Amino acid sequence: MTAPRYRRRKEDRPQEITAAALDAFAEKGYAATRVEEVAKRAGVSKGLLYLYFKTKEELFKAVVKSVVIRRVDALIDTVETTELSSEEFVRGPLLSFMKKVPASPVAVVVRLLLAEGRKHPDLADYYYDNVVSKGLAAMHRVLTRGVERGEFRQCAATEQPHLLVAPVMLSIVWGIVFAGKALDTDALIETQIDMLLANIRA
Amino acid sequence: MTAPRYRRRKEDRPQEITAAALDAFAEKGYAATRVEEVAKRAGVSKGLLYLYFKTKEELFKAVVKSVVIRRVDALIDTVETTELSSEEFVRGPLLSFMKKVPASPVAVVVRLLLAEGRKHPDLADYYYDNVVSKGLAAMHRVLTRGVERGEFRQCAATEQPHLLVAPVMLSIVWGIVFAGKALDTDALIETQIDMLLANIRA
Amino acid sequence: MTAPRYRRRKEDRPQEITAAALDAFAEKGYAATRVEEVAKRAGVSKGLLYLYFKTKEELFKAVVKSVVIRRVDALIDTVETTELSSEEFVRGPLLSFMKKVPASPVAVVVRLLLAEGRKHPDLADYYYDNVVSKGLAAMHRVLTRGVERGEFRQCAATEQPHLLVAPVMLSIVWGIVFAGKALDTDALIETQIDMLLANIRA
Amino acid sequence: MTAPRYRRRKEDRPQEITAAALDAFAEKGYAATRVEEVAKRAGVSKGLLYLYFKTKEELFKAVVKSVVIRRVDALIDTVETTELSSEEFVRGPLLSFMKKVPASPVAVVVRLLLAEGRKHPDLADYYYDNVVSKGLAAMHRVLTRGVERGEFRQCAATEQPHLLVAPVMLSIVWGIVFAGKALDTDALIETQIDMLLANIRA
DNA sequence: GATGAATGAGGATTCATTCAT
DNA sequence: TATGAATGAATCCTCATTCAT
Numbered sequence: 001m002t003a004p005r006y007r008r009r010k011e012d013r014p015q016e017i018t019a020a021a022l023d024a025f026a027e028k029g030y031a032a033t034r035v036e037e038v039a040k041r042a043g044v045s046k047g048l049l050y051l052y053f054k055t056k057e058e059l060f061k062a063v064v065k066s067v068v069i070r071r072v073d074a075l076i077d078t079v080e081t082t083e084l085s086s087e088e089f090v091r092g093p094l095l096s097f098m099k100k101v102p103a104s105p106v107a108v109v110v111r112l113l114l115a116e117g118r119k120h121p122d123l124a125d126y127y128y129d130n131v132v133s134k135g136l137a138a139m140h141r142v143l144t145r146g147v148e149r150g151e152f153r154q155c156a157a158t159e160q161p162h163l164l165v166a167p168v169m170l171s172i173v174w175g176i177v178f179a180g181k182a183l184d185t186d187a188l189i190e191t192q193i194d195m196l197l198a199n200i201r202a
Numbered sequence: 203m204t205a206p207r208y209r210r211r212k213e214d215r216p217q218e219i220t221a222a223a224l225d226a227f228a229e230k231g232y233a234a235t236r237v238e239e240v241a242k243r244a245g246v247s248k249g250l251l252y253l254y255f256k257t258k259e260e261l262f263k264a265v266v267k268s269v270v271i272r273r274v275d276a277l278i279d280t281v282e283t284t285e286l287s288s289e290e291f292v293r294g295p296l297l298s299f300m301k302k303v304p305a306s307p308v309a310v311v312v313r314l315l316l317a318e319g320r321k322h323p324d325l326a327d328y329y330y331d332n333v334v335s336k337g338l339a340a341m342h343r344v345l346t347r348g349v350e351r352g353e354f355r356q357c358a359a360t361e362q363p364h365l366l367v368a369p370v371m372l373s374i375v376w377g378i379v380f381a382g383k384a385l386d387t388d389a390l391i392e393t394q395i396d397m398l399l400a401n402i403r404a
Numbered sequence: 405m406t407a408p409r410y411r412r413r414k415e416d417r418p419q420e421i422t423a424a425a426l427d428a429f430a431e432k433g434y435a436a437t438r439v440e441e442v443a444k445r446a447g448v449s450k451g452l453l454y455l456y457f458k459t460k461e462e463l464f465k466a467v468v469k470s471v472v473i474r475r476v477d478a479l480i481d482t483v484e485t486t487e488l489s490s491e492e493f494v495r496g497p498l499l500s501f502m503k504k505v506p507a508s509p510v511a512v513v514v515r516l517l518l519a520e521g522r523k524h525p526d527l528a529d530y531y532y533d534n535v536v537s538k539g540l541a542a543m544h545r546v547l548t549r550g551v552e553r554g555e556f557r558q559c560a561a562t563e564q565p566h567l568l569v570a571p572v573m574l575s576i577v578w579g580i581v582f583a584g585k586a587l588d589t590d591a592l593i594e595t596q597i598d599m600l601l602a603n604i605r606a
Numbered sequence: 607m608t609a610p611r612y613r614r615r616k617e618d619r620p621q622e623i624t625a626a627a628l629d630a631f632a633e634k635g636y637a638a639t640r641v642e643e644v645a646k647r648a649g650v651s652k653g654l655l656y657l658y659f660k661t662k663e664e665l666f667k668a669v670v671k672s673v674v675i676r677r678v679d680a681l682i683d684t685v686e687t688t689e690l691s692s693e694e695f696v697r698g699p700l701l702s703f704m705k706k707v708p709a710s711p712v713a714v715v716v717r718l719l720l721a722e723g724r725k726h727p728d729l730a731d732y733y734y735d736n737v738v739s740k741g742l743a744a745m746h747r748v749l750t751r752g753v754e755r756g757e758f759r760q761c762a763a764t765e766q767p768h769l770l771v772a773p774v775m776l777s778i779v780w781g782i783v784f785a786g787k788a789l790d791t792d793a794l795i796e797t798q799i800d801m802l803l804a805n806i807r808a
Numbered sequence: 809g810a811t812g813a814a815t816g817a818g819g820a821t822t823c824a825t826t827c828a829t
Numbered sequence: 830t831a832t833g834a835a836t837g838a839a840t841c842c843t844c845a846t847t848c849a850t
Contacts, residue, residue: 029317031233035845036812045811047848056845110375115231115317117379124379132380156393162385163394166368169375173312177319177326178334183364191358192365195401215834236819247836252821414813433721435637439841449815454842514779519635519721521783528783536784560797566789567798570772577716577775581723581730582738587768595762596769599805641824642833651832653827662824 014052017042018066021059026108030060030116061123064112067105068131076138086146087197094142098164098189102171110169111176136161143200152200167192216254219244220268223261228310232262232318263325266314269307274333278340288348289399296344300366300391304373312371313378338363345402354402369394418456421446422470425463430512434464434520465527468516471509476535480542490550491601498546502568502593506575510535514573515580540565547604556604571596620658623648624672627665632714636666636722667729670718673711674737682744692752693803700748704770704795708777716775717782742767749806758806773798 020042024033035056039049053059075097082089101107109127117124139161146152157163171185211218222244226235237258241251255261277299284291303309311329319326341363348354359365373387413420424446428437439460443453457463479501486493505511513531521528543565550556561567575589626648630639641662645655659665681703688695707713715733723730745767752758763769777791 027320029233029320031231031317032321034843046846047811048809050846051809054846110379111316113379114313114375115233118229118231118381119234121382124381128380128383156389157397160390160393162372162390163369163397166372166390166394167365169372170364170368173316173371173375177312177315178330179320180323181330187358188362188364188368191362192368195359195365195397199397199400211834237821238819248821249823249837250835253834256821258820417813431724433637433724435635435721436725438839450842451816451844452814455813458842460841514783515720517783518717518779519637522633522635522785523638525786528785532784532787560793561801564794564797566776566794567773567801570776570794570798571769573776573779574768574772577720577779581716581719582734583724583730584727585734591762592766592768592772595766596772599763599769599801602805603801640822652825653832654830656825657830660825 013044013048014062015066017044017049017052018059018063021063022067022105022108025060025063025112026105030112035059057120060112060116061120061126064109064123064127067109068127071106072131072134072138076134079138079141086142086149086151087201089142090193090197094139094164095189095193098168098193099186101168102175102185107172107175110172136165139164146200150202153202155200157196157200163192163196215244215246215250216264217268219246219251219254219261220265222246223265224269224307224310227262227265227314228307232314237261259322262314262318263322263328266311266325266329269311270329270333273308274336274340278336281340281343288344288351288353289403291344292395292399296341296366297392297395300370300395301388303370304377304387309374309377312374338367341366348402352404355404357402359398359402365394365398417446417448417452418466419470421448421453421456421463422467424448425467426471426509426512429464429467429516430509434516439463461524464516464520465524465530468513468527468531471513472531472535475510476538476542480538483542483545490546490553490555491605493546494597494601498543498568499594499597502572502597503590505572506579506589511576511579514576540569543568550604554606557606559604561600561604567596567600619650619654620668621672623650623655623658624665624669627669628673628711628714631666631669631718632711636718641665663726666718666722667726667732670715670729670733673715674733677712678737678740678744682740685744685747692748692755692757693807695748696799696803700745700770701795701799704774705792707774708781708791713778713781716778742771745770752806757808759808761806763802763806769798769802 017038021033021038024038024041027033028037035049036046038059039046042049049059053062075094078093078097079089082093084092113124113127140159143152143158143161147154147158152158167188171183171188174181174183175185219240223235223240226240226243229235230239237251238248240261241248244251251261255264280295280299281291284295286294315326315329342361345354345360345363349356349360354360369390373385373390376383376385377387421442425437425442428442428445431437432441439453440450442463443450446453453463457466479498482497482501483493486497488496517528517531544563547556547562547565551558551562556562571592575587575592578585578587579589623644627639627644630644630647633639634643641655642652644665645652648655655665659668684699684703685695688699690698719730719733746765749758749764749767753760753764758764773794777789777794780787780789781791
C-alpha cells in the first residue's frame, strides 16, 4: 500500500538521454565523450542507454535529429503566415531568429557534423534535407516574394540566400573555436542584413 | 623497384610527415586517424615518426602550424605593397585570394580546429594570433585605407572585415559537411564583395 | 565445466588481483610482468583490472601494501602481551617468526622494493614507516625490556636491533638471487641469536 | 701533416662502456635504462656499443663481471699472506674491507642481481662461483685458521662465515631501498664483529 | 526493465636492434 | 670503424559493448 514512487515515464527516456548526450558532446565533442559519461548525466545506467540506442553512433544520430526536428519548421511557418512586408519581416522575425542561432544547440550540431560528418554521410544528408535545404528555401522564398511584390529588385543577391546564413555561420564557427575571444555577433548579422537590403531594395 | 628502405633525409622528414598527416587528418579527422596510418602515408615507420614528434598531439600542432606559416603573410604583403586603388585591390588580388581558400589546406585546419580546438586552447590562440587576427587586420587596413583615400565612406561595414570572411567560411563549412552537394563558392564570394563595395563606395 | 564468465565479486576482486600480481611479480619482477599476465592469473580481463587499479604502478603499490598490512602488528602484539622472560621470548616466538620471514611474501616485497624502490620513494617511505620502523622498534623494545628487568646488560648490541634482522635479510637476498643454492637459513638465524644472547646476557 | 688527434684506444672501449653502463644501471636499474643512455654516457654511438655487445643483456653481464673481477681476489690474497693474528686480521683488514663494500659498485651489482637475476641464472651462477663462494671460503679460512692456531674455539659460528656478511648485506639493502634514511653502517658491522669474536674467542 | 561488472579489440607509445652511409 | 636514422615488436591503457543478475 505504499504510495507509488514517482517514476519517470519510460517514454521520456530517449529524450532525456539525447539531451544529456547533447550537453556532453557540446563540451567534449563526440569522439572524446564516453558513453558512460552520457549515461551518468542522464541519471541512467550504461545498460539502459544501450537498450534505447544500439550503438554510440546511433545515439549521435538521434542527438542530431533531436536538435533539428521542428526547429526549421517554425521558421518556415512564420515565413508563410506573416503579414509583414518583406523588409519588415527580414528586419523583424528573421533577424531575431538568426541572432538566436549561434548560441543555440544548432551550433553544437554544426560542430559535431564538422568533426564527424564525413563518417556519417547519411547524417549529413539528413541534415541537408531537413535543415539546410528547407531553411535556404524559406529564405529564398522571402526574397522572391519581395521581388514579386515589387519591394525588391531581382539580382544576384536575391538568388543567394546563403548570404544571409554566412554571418551566422561565421559566428557559430567563431564561438566554437575562439570561445574566449569576443565577437559582436549581433552587429555582424545586422550589418549584413542592412547591406543586403540596401542592395536589393527596389 | 621497391622504394629504398633507408632514405636518411633528416631535414625533410618533418615536412614529409606533417604533409602526410595533413592528408590523413583531412580524410578522417584527427581522432579517427591512427598514427600508424600517417607513418604509412609518409613512407616511414611509426618509430621514426615518434622520433620527430613526441606525441600525436604534437604532430597535430605541427600540422596546423605548417599550414598556417607564411600563408597570411603573403596576403599582408600584397596589401601593403599594392599600387592598385582600393576597389581594384578588393576586386582583384583579394577576391582571387579568397576564392582559393575554401579548397586549400586552410579548410582542413579549420575543420581540425573545430573538432579538436577545445582540447588545445593554445593552438586556438596560436591560430587566432597568427591567422585570424592578422588576416582581419589586413582586411581592415584595406577598408580603412579606402576611407582615408576618399574611395569609401566610413560606415558599419568598413569596421567589420569579418563580413569579407563570412562567405569564405560558409564555403569552407559547406565543403566539409556537404562534400557532395554543389555550391557556387565563387559566386557567393563575388556577390558579397559586390554588395559590400556598392554599400561602402563613397 | 568452464569457469563462469561473470563472477560479480566486486569486493573480492582487488585482493584476487593483488594476489595474482604478487605471484607474477615474484616470478618475473615488476618490469617484466605484463599487466595482461596478472589479469590472466587472476582469471580476469585486462579491462577489469584497470577498473580497480588505474595504472600498473598503482597495482604495484597495492601489492606492497597488501603484503605489509597487519603483518608486523602481530609481532608487536606478541611482544607487548607476552609473559615469557626476555630470553625465552627471543628463543621462542621471535625466533620462530624470524624463521618464517624468508619464505614469506615479505621476501617478494623486498625484492620489488630493491628493484623498483627508487622510482617510488613514497612506497619506500610507506614500507619504512609501516614495517621497518615498527619492526625494529618492537625488537628494540624486547632488548630494552630485558635490560630493565636485569636479564640483559646494556651494551652496543642491545642498541642495534638491526643485528637481529641482518641474517634474515641475508636469507631473503640469498633466496632471491641463488634460488637453487642451498643455505641453512634456520641455522643462520639461530646461531646469530645464540651469539647475541650469549653476548648480552647479564 | 696535422698532429694526430688524441684518440681513445679501441681496447679501452669495452671498459668505458661497461663503466658508463654501471653508472646508468646504478641510477635507474637495468630495465629502466635505455641503451642509448649508456652510449651517450660513454661518449659513443649506439651503433658502436652494439659492435662490442651484441645485446643489452650481454652488456648487463659484462657489467656484472667487470665489477666482480679481481675484487675478491684481493681479499683472498690478503687472507693468505697476512702475518697478523686471526683476531687482528678480522679487526683490521677484514673489517676495513667490509666497511667499504656497501658504498662500492658491489652494492649496485647486488641490486641488479636482485632485480634481474631470475632472468639470468647463468649470471647468478657466475656471481656465486666467483664472488660469493670464494668470498665465503676466504672468510671461512680465516675462522678455521684461528681454530687451528688455538685462537678460536670451534663452534657453530666459526662454521658460518655468512654471519660476517649479514650486516654488510643489510647495509647494502638499506642503502638501496632507503637511500634517504640514515643507518650507521660502520657501527653495525663493528658490533657484529665484536660479538662474533667475543663468542668464538678460545 | 535496470544495473554495472566484465570483456577485449584497438590504438598510442617505447625502445632494443639493425643497417645504409 | 663509427654513426644515428630507421624499424617494428612489445606493452600499457581506453572505452564501446555485452550480459549475468
